[in-house]
Amino acid sequence: xxxxxxHWRPVMKSLPDLLDAxxxxxxxxxxxxxxxxxxxxxLALIRMHMKGPIRWLASCWVELxxxxxxxxxxxxxxxxxxxxxxxxxPYMIVLAGLTFNCAGYLAENxxxxxxxxxxxxxxxxxxxxMTAWQAYxxxxxxxxxxxxxxxxxxxxxxxxxxxxLGMLVGFRELSGETQFFASRTFRIFEYFAVTAVIYYVxxxxxxxxxxxxxxxxxxx
Amino acid sequence: MIEIHDLHKYFGTLHVLKGIDLxxxxxxxxxxxxxxxxxxxxxxxxxxxxxxxxxxxxxVDGTDVHxxxxxxxxxRQRLGMVFQQWNSFxxxxxxxxxxxAPKIVKGKSKAEAREIAAQQLRHVGLGEKLAVYPSALxxxxxxxxxIARALAMEPEYMLFDEATSALDPELVGxxxxxxxxxxxxxxxxxxxxxxxxxxxxxxxxVAFFHQGVxxxxxxxxxxxxxxxxEHTRKFLANVR
Ligand SMILES: Nc1ncnc2c1ncn2[C@@H]1O[C@H](COP(=O)(O)OP(=O)(O)OP(=O)(O)O)[C@@H](O)[C@H]1O
Ligand SMILES: [Mg+2]
Numbered sequence: 001x002x003x004x005x006x007h008w009r010p011v012m013k014s015l016p017d018l019l020d021a022x023x024x025x026x027x028x029x030x031x032x033x034x035x036x037x038x039x040x041x042x043l044a045l046i047r048m049h050m051k052g053p054i055r056w057l058a059s060c061w062v063e064l065x066x067x068x069x070x071x072x073x074x075x076x077x078x079x080x081x082x083x084x085x086x087x088x089x090p091y092m093i094v095l096a097g098l099t100f101n102c103a104g105y106l107a108e109n110x111x112x113x114x115x116x117x118x119x120x121x122x123x124x125x126x127x128x129x130m131t132a133w134q135a136y137x138x139x140x141x142x143x144x145x146x147x148x149x150x151x152x153x154x155x156x157x158x159x160x161x162x163x164x165l166g167m168l169v170g171f172r173e174l175s176g177e178t179q180f181f182a183s184r185t186f187r188i189f190e191y192f193a194v195t196a197v198i199y200y201v202x203x204x205x206x207x208x209x210x211x212x213x214x215x216x217x218x219x220x
Numbered sequence: 221m222i223e224i225h226d227l228h229k230y231f232g233t234l235h236v237l238k239g240i241d242l243x244x245x246x247x248x249x250x251x252x253x254x255x256x257x258x259x260x261x262x263x264x265x266x267x268x269x270x271x272x273x274x275x276x277x278x279x280v281d282g283t284d285v286h287x288x289x290x291x292x293x294x295x296r297q298r299l300g301m302v303f304q305q306w307n308s309f310x311x312x313x314x315x316x317x318x319x320x321a322p323k324i325v326k327g328k329s330k331a332e333a334r335e336i337a338a339q340q341l342r343h344v345g346l347g348e349k350l351a352v353y354p355s356a357l358x359x360x361x362x363x364x365x366x367i368a369r370a371l372a373m374e375p376e377y378m379l380f381d382e383a384t385s386a387l388d389p390e391l392v393g394x395x396x397x398x399x400x401x402x403x404x405x406x407x408x409x410x411x412x413x414x415x416x417x418x419x420x421x422x423x424x425x426v427a428f429f430h431q432g433v434x435x436x437x438x439x440x441x442x443x444x445x446x447x448x449x450e451h452t453r454k455f456l457a458n459v460r
Contacts (some may be wrong), residue, residue, distance in 0.1 A: 123270060124307035124366070128321040128373060129296040138320060142311050220311055220353040 010185045011194045021177035022198050028095055028166070028173060029159040035095075036102025036159075037152065041141075043103060044110035058107070065104020070162050073097045078169040090171035098159050105158075109151040113144035146218055153210040157203050164199075174198060221245055221281060222267060222377060222410075228275035229262055236262050238432040239276070244410060246376075249403045251419035251440075252412045254429030255455060260412040261304075263429070264379045267410070268299040281376065297325065300370030304382040306362035308354035308369075314341060315350040318369045326373065333372075340368040344398050360391030364398050371402075378402065380411040416459055420444055428452045 011018075046058040065073065074097035077088060088096065117140050125135035167176035174195055182191040222244040229237035236259045244250050252260050265271035267278050269285045269292045278285040283295055309317050318337035322328045328336065341347055344364040346357075354362050363383055370378060380399065384392045396418050403409060403422050413419055419426050420440045427437040430451045436443060447453045 118305075118307075120303060120305050120307045121309065124301075124303060124309075126270060127268060127296060127299075127301040127303075128369065129293045129325040130321060131293055134324055138324065139309055143309075146311065218311075220355055 004189070006190060007187055008190055010181070010187050011190045014181050014191075015194070017181070018174065018177055018195065018198065021172060021174045022202065024172070025160060025163050025166075025174040026202060028091065028098065029156065029163050032095055032098035032102050032159050032163075033152075033156050035099045036106050036155070039099065039103035040106030041110050043107035044114060047107070047111060048114060061100070062104045062107045065101050066108065070097070070101050071165050071168065073100050074165050074169055090166065090169055090176075093169045094163060094166040094171045094173070097165075098162060101162065102155055102159055105155055106148070106152065109148045109155075110144060113147040114140070116147050117143045149210075149214060149218070153207065156206055156210075160202055160206065161199065222408075223279040224267070224276070225279070226276035227263075227266060227273055227278065229259070229266055229271065230274050236432050237266065237273075240434050242427065242434060242437070244377075244408065246408055247406050248425065249407075249409045249411065249423045251423040251426045252410060252429060253414070253416070253419055253426060253455070257431075258429040259432045260429050261381050264301065264381050264410065264412060267379060268296055268301055293325070297373050298376045299379060300373060300375035300377065301379045302363070302366050302370055302381065302383045304385050306359060306366050306386070308357070308362045308365050310354050313351050313353055314346060314357070314365055317354070317365055318372045321369065322372050336372050337368070340372045341365070343371070344368045345394070358391060359387045360394045363387065363391075363395045367395075367398055367402075377408045377410070380409065380413070382412050382414060385414055414459065416444070416456070428455065430455070 043058045043061060046055055047062070050058075074093060077096040077100070078090075078093040081088060121139055121143070122135055125139045126132070130138070163173055164175035166173045167179050170176070172180060178191045178195040182188040185191070222242075224240050224242040227237055227240040228235070240263065252263065254260055262271060266273050267280070267285065269278075269290075273286050280295060280298060283290055285292070285295060308314075309320070312320065315334060315337050318340055319330075319333040322336050323330060323333040338347070338350055341350060344367055346361060346364055346368065349357065349361065349365075354365065357365065367378075367383075383399065384395050387395065392415070396415060399409070399411065399418070400422055411418070411423070423440055425437055426440050426443040428435050428443060428447075428449065428451070430449075435449045436447060436452050443452065444456065447456065
């Protein structure tokens with residue numbers, strides 16, 4: 001009833017290529033997260049403190065990022081912009097798509113974080129003569145950062161997994177590369193099984209690193 | 221000297237301070253008493269510019285707090301403030317809590333700031349707790365930490381907004397003791413308080429606020445034994 005013969009040799013031979021692709025996956029996910037954190041923080045601050053069209057734009061960003069499929073967001077930067085004559089490289093499509101998505105999700109996390117820090121912390125800081133900038137960067141944001149630390153970790157994991165959508169816009173990150181080899185050798189199961197293990201290891205390493213970092217960062 | 225002239229404060233249409241005139245001399249300890257909602261906290265916030273005012277002036281050592289050109293961050297260094305809710309910064313140790321503002325606001329070196337901080341913490345009896353995070357301190361200790369933090373800026377004036385109201389009764393004493401010590405050292409203080417014993421024993425003058433008006437001000441003996449205003453007598457009869 002089960003006459004599939006496993007052939008692992010082709011996979012093992014292309015393992016170096018797969019690991020290179022895994023590195024690319026990690027790279028694009030990390031970059032998207034760094035940009036996503038910066039932009040998400042700005043989006044949260046804009047939505048909390050500003051009025052008018054800029055606030056409306058920020059809200060649209062957050063709504064679209066959170067309430068549409070990540071795949072469509074990627075397609076927008078690929079085929080959507082392409083239709084208007086703006087052609088991004090596959091790498092840029094994935095980076096832009098992931099950044100858009102991460103920034104939207106993180107903006108909501110940041111907003112929750114800011115709301116969780118009592119106003120009185122800001123008042124106390126200002127009463128000591130700190131400027132608003134000092135009070136935010138020294139007192140408020142470090143506390144927000146702790147609150148959003150775990151959501152950020154989760155988002156990082158999600159960014160790694162989500163980057164596999166890159167294969168649908170021709171990006172040869174880990175999934176794209178796997179697809180490429182799999183279709184050439186027809187060892188589809190073997191390739192995707194090995195790739196799944198690689199994803200699993202990456203995610204585990206992220207979680208372990210995050211936990212180690214947390215014990216160093218948060219002593220209180 | 222703090223000079224308050226015809227101060228009016230509104231929150232929207234709510235008229236919270238209705239023309240306050242008050243001078244506080246160097247070295248004086250003034251207690252401010254009155255019912256909840258009478259505008260006592262708001263008065264303190266207007267003095268250090270945490271709340272804008274709609275009419276009148278607050279002048280601290282010759283500088284108008286609410287004037288356009290005033291460097292409010294510089295002026296606030298002269299005005300230490302302690303809040304009802306002890307606002308220790310939870311992500312910093314006791315020492316870092318106190319050392320931060322001298323370093324980033326006054327530009328002291330790290331070593332200097334830490335030296336000042338350690339000294340102030342010892343001053344309020346927290347010399348053993350330098351490396352501890354606020355979560356490991358009691359409410360009374362956190363409030364003394366807040367006092368040390370304000371003192372580290374070497375202010376000319378200290379504003380206390382019901383510094384003991386949020387504390388468990390058994391912790392009130394240690395904070396009052398610290399405030400009493402400051403008063404004896406000659407610090408100029410404005411203390412909004414519900415502690416009538418403190419107001420009576422420590423202050424030079426007591427001001428009674430009623431619905432946004434300073435109804436009465438005078439030495440503690442006068443306010444507590446010979447109040448002129450009906451409202452003052454009623455209020456004191458109720459709190460005792
Ligand atoms: N940020 C604000 N916005 C609107 N109204 C406010 C604000 N802060 C205070 N008020 C109102 O102003 C009035 C005076 O408040 P304030 O806090 O100065 O009273 P208080 O005398 O300190 O009372 P308590 O003893 O309860 O602390 C109250 O009616 C209060 O509801
Ligand atoms: Mg009050």
